[in-house]
Amino acid sequence: MKKKNFKRCPRCDTKTPIFQDKCDYCGLVFSRLSKATNFAAKKAMKKKEYNKVIMDKVLPSDVNKWNLFIYALFFGWFGCHYAKVGRYKMFTYMIIASAMIYIAALLPLTWFNHEYLFLLMWGLVLPGSISAIWWIVSLFQILFNRFKVPISIDEELVKESLDPELVDDILKEVKNKKLDKNIDKNSKNIEEKAISENNSSVKENEKLIEKTKKKNKKIKVVCASCGKTVSVYEDETICPKCDEPLKEE
Numbered sequence: 001m002k003k004k005n006f007k008r009c010p011r012c013d014t015k016t017p018i019f020q021d022k023c024d025y026c027g028l029v030f031s032r033l034s035k036a037t038n039f040a041a042k043k044a045m046k047k048k049e050y051n052k053v054i055m056d057k058v059l060p061s062d063v064n065k066w067n068l069f070i071y072a073l074f075f076g077w078f079g080c081h082y083a084k085v086g087r088y089k090m091f092t093y094m095i096i097a098s099a100m101i102y103i104a105a106l107l108p109l110t111w112f113n114h115e116y117l118f119l120l121m122w123g124l125v126l127p128g129s130i131s132a133i134w135w136i137v138s139l140f141q142i143l144f145n146r147f148k149v150p151i152s153i154d155e156e157l158v159k160e161s162l163d164p165e166l167v168d169d170i171l172k173e174v175k176n177k178k179l180d181k182n183i184d185k186n187s188k189n190i191e192e193k194a195i196s197e198n199n200s201s202v203k204e205n206e207k208l209i210e211k212t213k214k215k216n217k218k219i220k221v222v223c224a225s226c227g228k229t230v231s232v233y234e235d236e237t238i239c240p241k242c243d244e245p246l247k248e249e
Contacts, residue, residue: 005017068147223239
């Protein structure tokens with residue numbers, strides 16, 4: 001018998017090497033499928049989270065092959081085995097098709113003579129016939145492990161499988177990272193505030209110095225009393241030499 005070198009990803013149906021633990025196309029980790037259940041898939045579909053649901057031929061831990069087969073054998077005509085695993089579209093189709101068959105069976109035989117009613121009969125019988133074929137096919141699929149069941153990763157099982165000490169360490173690490181991030185953020189805000197205040201103070205000092213410089217600007221004037229040219233501030237009116245009134249040059 002030829003050994004298989006590839007396996008198909010149940011999510012995207014991409015071929016993946018048999019030894020590989022992860023799908024290169026969709027990123028599904030195959031080991032996580034052991035924590036997948038049909039119950040979790042039903043919950044996800046109820047919440048309309050269809051992206052979490054995977055159709056897989058390998059039955060999950062909460063679906064028994066022989067119970068499903070017996071259910072399909074006795075109630076499969078109505079598609080009840082599809083409803084049991086959460087394949088509600090197929091279940092709805094088979095219920096409608098079964099109802100069509102019973103409606104066709106109740107019609108009198110004389111109606112077959114009318115051309116349009118004969119077409120109506122085919123419209124009733126054909127969907128039921130297809131439904132019956134699917135029912136038989138599904139029985140063989142269950143027997144030979146080809147029946148697809150919706151599954152989803154059960155987060156509760158994942159949590160239970162983890163070491164509590166490891167979980168605590170991970171949570172502590174995440175908490176510490178958040179604290180470090182907050183500390184860095186606060187430090188940055190304080191530093192930015194200090195720089196802003198410092199810049200503001202520097203600008204005020206520069207304005208004050210500029211104002212003082214303008215106020216204390218020296219000019220050359222000729223003293224009206226002693227006749228000497230002296231350098232004095234703009235607001236000065238007395239000669240520093242003779243203490244008499246000044247006169248500008």
